[in-house]
Amino acid sequence: MTSFVEHLPILIIAISLFSALTILVVGWFNNRSCIFIFWLTLLAQFIMSLFILNHVLAYGPIHYWLGGWKPPWGIELVVDSLNAYILIILLFLSLACAIYSKSNIEHELPGKRVSFYTLFQLLIAGLCGVTLTGDIFNMFVFIEIFSISAYALIAARGKIALKASFTYLILGSIGTCFFLLGIGFLYSITGSLNLHDLSILLPPFYDNKVVKAAFVFFIVGLSIKMALFPFHTWLPDAHAFAPAEISAMLSGIMIEISTYVFIRVSFSVFTLEFLKLLPVFDILCWVAVAAILMGSVMAITQVNLKRMLAYSSVANMGYIMLAVGLSLSAVESPWGGLNPALMHIANHALMKGCLFLAAGAFIYKANLWNITEFRGLAKKMPYTCAAFVIAAISMIGIPPSVGFVSKLYIIMASIEIKNYFFVAVLLISSLLNLAYFWRVIETMYMKHEEGGRSSHGSHGTSEEIPLGMLIPILLLSSLCIVMGIVWLGKVPIPVLDQVNLMFGLGKVP
Numbered sequence: 001m002t003s004f005v006e007h008l009p010i011l012i013i014a015i016s017l018f019s020a021l022t023i024l025v026v027g028w029f030n031n032r033s034c035i036f037i038f039w040l041t042l043l044a045q046f047i048m049s050l051f052i053l054n055h056v057l058a059y060g061p062i063h064y065w066l067g068g069w070k071p072p073w074g075i076e077l078v079v080d081s082l083n084a085y086i087l088i089i090l091l092f093l094s095l096a097c098a099i100y101s102k103s104n105i106e107h108e109l110p111g112k113r114v115s116f117y118t119l120f121q122l123l124i125a126g127l128c129g130v131t132l133t134g135d136i137f138n139m140f141v142f143i144e145i146f147s148i149s150a151y152a153l154i155a156a157r158g159k160i161a162l163k164a165s166f167t168y169l170i171l172g173s174i175g176t177c178f179f180l181l182g183i184g185f186l187y188s189i190t191g192s193l194n195l196h197d198l199s200i201l202l203p204p205f206y207d208n209k210v211v212k213a214a215f216v217f218f219i220v221g222l223s224i225k226m227a228l229f230p231f232h233t234w235l236p237d238a239h240a241f242a243p244a245e246i247s248a249m250l251s252g253i254m255i256e257i258s259t260y261v262f263i264r265v266s267f268s269v270f271t272l273e274f275l276k277l278l279p280v281f282d283i284l285c286w287v288a289v290a291a292i293l294m295g296s297v298m299a300i301t302q303v304n305l306k307r308m309l310a311y312s313s314v315a316n317m318g319y320i321m322l323a324v325g326l327s328l329s330a331v332e333s334p335w336g337g338l339n340p341a342l343m344h345i346a347n348h349a350l351m352k353g354c355l356f357l358a359a360g361a362f363i364y365k366a367n368l369w370n371i372t373e374f375r376g377l378a379k380k381m382p383y384t385c386a387a388f389v390i391a392a393i394s395m396i397g398i399p400p401s402v403g404f405v406s407k408l409y410i411i412m413a414s415i416e417i418k419n420y421f422f423v424a425v426l427l428i429s430s431l432l433n434l435a436y437f438w439r440v441i442e443t444m445y446m447k448h449e450e451g452g453r454s455s456h457g458s459h460g461t462s463e464e465i466p467l468g469m470l471i472p473i474l475l476l477s478s479l480c481i482v483m484g485i486v487w488l489g490k491v492p493i494p495v496l497d498q499v500n501l502m503f504g505l506g507k508v509p
Contacts, residue, residue, distance in 0.1 A: 005055040006062050008048045009077045009132045012087075015041060016125035020118050027114030034117040035102050041121065042098050045128070046091040053084040057494055063134070071134070072194035078134030081498035085342065086260050087131050093252050093349050094124050096472040097245040100357050103466040107364050108243040109156050116156060116243075123149035123249065127257050136183055136269070137193045139261065140176065143225070147172050150254065154242040164237035171224055171234040178221030185214035186269075198269045206274050218265050219280065226258035228321055229291035232314045236298075239310035244360020247306060251313040252353035256345045259320055263338065266324075267503045275328060285325035289425050291318030296432035303370050305359050308436055309352065312395065315429060316348050322422065323410050329417045337500035340409035343487060347394070347402035350483065354391035354476035358384050361465045361473065374443040380463045383470060385444050387477035392437040394480040397430045402480050405487040 019041035023034045056062060061080040065071065079087075098120075109116055126146025133139050151172070155165035187193060189210055190201040205211045220231075227235040235255075239247050266275060275281060295315030302308035323341035361384045362368040362377070378385040394401035407426055414422035464470060487493075 003055070005051050006064060008052050009062060009064050009079050010066070012045050012048050013077075013125060013129050013132065015044065016121060016128055020121035020125060023121060024114065024118045027118070031113045034114055035098075038098055038117045038121060039095075042091065042095045042124070045124075046088075046095050049084070049087045049091050052079055053088055053495065056081055056084045057498065072192045072197040075138055076134040076194060077132050078195070079132060080502060081495045082264070082342075082502070083131045083260070085495045085499070086257070086345070087128065089346050089349050090124075090127055090131060090253050090257070093249065093353050094127075096353060096476060097248050097357070100248075100360075100469050100472040101243075101245045102468050104244060104360060104364055104469055108360070112156055116153070119149045119153050119156075120245070122146075123153065127253065130257055130261060134195050135193050136186070136195055136198065136265070140180055140183060143176055143179065143261070146254065146257075147176065147225075150238075150246070150250065153246045154238050157241055157243065160237075161241040164234075164241045168234040168238045171231070175221045175224030175231075178217045178224070180221075182214040182217035182221065185210050185217065189214075195264070195268050199271055202270065203273065206277060211274075212278070215270060215274075215278075215280070218262070222258050222262045222265075226255045226262065226317055226321075227314060228317050229287065229294050229314055232291070232295075232317075235314060236307050236310040239313065239356075240304055240306040244357055244363065247309075247360070248353045248356040251309065251356060252349040255313065255317060256320070256349065259317070259324070259341075259345065263324060263341070272328070272504055281325045281328050285322055285419075285422070288318040288320075288322035288325055289422060291315060292322065292425055292429045293318075293432075296429050296436070300432060300436045302436075303372065305362070305369065305371055305374075305440065306356070308371070308440075309355050309359060312355075312433070312436075313348075313352060315433075316344070316352070316395075319406060319410060319426075320344050320348070323406075323413070326410070326413045326417065326422075329413075338503065339496050339500065340406060340413055342496055342499065343402075343409060344406040347406050347480075347483065350402060350476050350479050351391045351394045354387060354473055354480065355395070357469070357473050357476070358388040358391070361469055364469070365463060365465055371440050371443055374440065375447045376444075378444040381465065383464055384473060387473045388444075389441055390477040391480055392441060394484070396433045396437060400481065400484045400488050402484040402487065405484050 019037060023037050026037065027034045052062065056079055061078060064077040066075045066077070105113055105116055123146050126142045126149060129142030129145065130139055133142060151165050151169045154168060155162050183193070186198060189205050189208060190198055192198055192201055202211060224231040239250055242250060292315050295311050295318060299308045299311035299315065302311060320341050323344060324338070327338050327341065361381065362374070365381060368374060368377070394403040397403045397407045407430065411423050411426050
């Protein structure tokens with residue numbers, strides 16, 4: 001008999017789509033009710049995701065056939081340890097951003113509350129759909145849903161944000177076209193779109209040029225969507241000029257969802273046997289190293305805080321993809337498999353979510369965009385600045401923060417394969433992180449306002465943001481330390497162990 005939990009994956013997607021429609025309709029009559037509908041939907045989705053993860057760990061993957069049609073003829077939702085883990089990260093960060101948005105959205109987008117929450121809910125519906133589907137064409141459909149929602153949310157600010165959104169639209173559309181071409185090539189060979197069915201049908205065709213071309217199309221298309229260097233050019237403006245909540249979502253989870261798709265397609269569709277035939281992951285490691293260095297160097301040159309954080313995201317995508325690239329080489333190491341990549345996906349969501357929300361708080365309170373304007377800001381906004389510093393030291397990689405754990409695991413995986421150049425790059429990147437984050441911290445705490453007066457307020461009084469904005473920032477910053485201690489304490493993480501077992505990677509303790 002099917003348990004109630006096995007119906008939750010489709011409910012998560014369905015209530016998200018229904019909530020978007022409800023927000024739009026109810027918003028015509030009472031726009032203040034939008035946020036409460038949004039909150040309740042996200043809270044319900046997050047609770048459902050916890051039940052799903054518990055079920056997957058206890059009983060194994062969930063397979064839900066839409067309309068009762070058996071795959072590969074019908075569409076299937078599949079939840080295993082990998083996407084159950086990603087789903088919780090996605091919905092947790094979304095909930096934090098939703099709470100933050102109540103006070104901030106009228107400042108960032110005055111008079112656009114209804115359209116903002118409608119699009120935000122569609123964004124989350126698309127992200128959840130990509131995460132939960134077991135059908136590669138439906139994955140493309142949901143990618144389009146969240147991408148179009150993101151284009152509109154970025155453009156909502158108007159003016160220069162329109163250009164940023166248009167650039168993202170063009171490059172994002174190119175990325176999804178490459179992804180669709182890859183799907184078409186696989187369908188022409190196998191006649192199937194079901195992920196599991198593809199993994200069974202493809203092995204006899206691994207030497208086929210069409211299959212290899214499909215894999216290349218997937219790599220290029222997803223590299224654009226995840227802003228992997230040198231396909232990152234849409235990201236800095238999109239992150240810089242989007243509303244703070246959307247910047248946090250773009251950096252903290254959206255580009256990571258594209259990474260999830262890459263992992264899913266690589267390991268669940270093409271499998272290890274195919275990946276070992278081509279040196280793709282070796283090349284990926286070197287591209288990731290270039291992303292780490294270029295993103296960090298470009299971040300140092302920025303004056304606008306949000307653009308600095310955006311280039312930092314380029315570097316962090318390099319960390320994640322380096323970890324993915326090393327997963328095939330360090331399979332026998334306890335540091336190997338997909339552990340470093342999956343850890344950093346969660347860690348980056350916490351760190352960058354906190355940093356972008358804090359940057360939005362500075363804009364909300366005093367319209368401060370440039371780092372040079374932050375003189376004496378720590379006296380005016382002590383809690384927000386302290387949270388920013390905690391997230392910043394996590395990005396630098398100071399123990400016991402989550403950033404330290406991510407870098408430690410990637411360094412140990414690099415040492416395992418005796419590639420000391422990667423180790424040197426990771427250490428250099430930490431120094432570069434220190435350089436560009438120290439500028440911000442120094443200006444906040446050690447430089448005083450010119451003329452003895454604050455440009456952020458009068459008489460040097462504390463002017464913190466509303467509690468609804470402050471709580472998510474403090475929560476994310478606290479988790480940057482708490483989760484670091486959890487990872488360092490080698491607390492058993494069964495979900496990661498199951499992912500490695502599922503793909504034949506890593507060494508389970």
